[in-house]
Amino acid sequence: MNFAGLLRIALRALAVNKLRSALTMLGIVIGVGAVIVMIAVGAGAQARVEEQIRALGSNLLLVTPGSTTAGGVRLGFGSASTLTEDDVAAINREIPEALAAPALRGAAQVIWGNTNWSTQIYGTTPEYLDVRQWPLAAGRSFEPAEMAAAAKVCLIGATVARQLFGDADPLDQSIRIKRVPFTVIGVLDVKGQSLMGTDQDDLVLVPLKTARSRVLGTASAARNRTVGTIWVKAADGVNTKAVEAQVRSLLRQRHRLQPGVDDDFSLRNLAEVMAAQEASSRVLALLLAAVASVSLLVGGIGIMNIMLVSVTERTREIGLRMAVGARMRDILGQFLVEAVTLSLIGGLAGVALGIGASLLIAELAGWRIVLSPQAVALAVAFAFVIGVFFGFYPARKAARLNPVEALRFE
């Protein structure tokens, strides 16, 4: 018997017990729906991570100084002053795939006219903008002469510009940072929130030397060459991991660390840090995966159960079909197609439910979701496999009936 014929028989048989068929499908509907939601949420989270990595600047490494011990108390990372301008220069000189920029950070009150604002001051180099892939909205960056001369010039973030200047043009205005007058030579483009929710646009950039001598440092600090953090960007298309290893070995060598001695700095791959922060959505996806697999399993067992009932109910029909010439594979095919039809209809209903639920989640929880044809295909394939797997045993039972006994069955 051909497939269309088998399908017609299956649909007719399922239509006889509509409610029973619908209830049997329920497990598959929920299971497939959960698969769809799971993939939609998971793919949405993935897309968000990728988007944020792009926004932050891809392939970023962050080097911070190691910990130090003061009177037996071990202080945290960043407490030691192990990173210097020379480390930055060495990275830029010796690792061609890497671009490094230092940052010396401190908080300060900035004043323009009669308004003031508390913000973060970063002493850095022009490379910082390239490393962070942070374009200027207006003005220009620092010039080498300004860097060398510790010129009193600054670039301000979008938030600082708005808070101090409102609608006025900040360029060439003079602002005071810790009572020192600075000329605003540029305004940074909007970067938005960081992953931690802090405003990345709330900052002022000044030349490193200026920061050290005029803003953040003391007289003695002005003489040393330490920096707070080093940002490193791996060139596009280069393996960040490889660059990370190179930077690590270069810094260990420069700091004269023997093998076996711990690093006196910490090196973090920001993409990895961000990916880890998406763990919460991954937990949800995992939970849904659990719901999906339990539901599909229970749904499959339900199908098997109903198919066994159906085979018993239709024993005489099976006997009759055998008497008029049905071969074993005809009977096997008939019941297998019926089971698969049941699970596939359930699967399609599940796809509809899953898409609906995904859209609802996007609406209510504000999560990003990504619906893909591949996910739908995967879920339907799942339903198909369940139908074949759990339909096979009842179908084989039907095909192996003895025609004499089947015909005599009451």
Place this chain on the structure above:
Amino acid sequence: MLIHTRDLVKIYRMGDTEIQALDCVSVDIGKGEFVAVMGPSGSGKSTFMNVLGCLDRPTSGQYILDGKPVSELAGDELAAVRNRNIGFVFQQFNLLARTPAIENVELPLVYAGMDKKLRVERSRAMLERVGLGERAHHHPAQLSGGQQQRVAIARALVTEPLLILADEPTGALDSRTGLEIMALLQELNRQGMTVVLVTHEADIARFARRILGFRDGRVVQDERNEALAA
């Protein structure tokens, strides 16, 4: 000979006990005969019918159908013999519920792999032959018992089999309808169809031209109908 059996033995095993349902049955039935198989329940007549119908295999002995030793076949080969050579008529009709009469008649042709157009053509012709041309699209539930049995007979005939096996075909019908069905089978026999009928009613058996009596798995009687009718 259309049917030739030699020393057919059928033994059923039920737990520890063995039941000998057929005990060396040797019967020849020629083309065009109308044979009634009679006997009390447990006499082996049903087992004999199942073996003749290729639904069951003998434990030992030989069964040659139209020159072909079918007792050596199994599984799908037997299914093919049933499909091509044997038409069954049952006491309970065994029509598929919620399925139009014509599709019930088509069923053996579906398993024979015939294409839809030819199938419908032949099934319609067969329904007309049993007097139900007008009711081809009625479901079994919309037909009387006699009409349902006519559909079943059309289904048995549609593959143009070598013989019709009718197992108590009137058992579920009132006597008047039963006689009509027997008249139909008699008419088919007159047109050349071999008919083997199982019954325990003498009234029904008298439509046949030859009576085979079974008792305890053996043939104890084999005579022409003239003697019975007298």
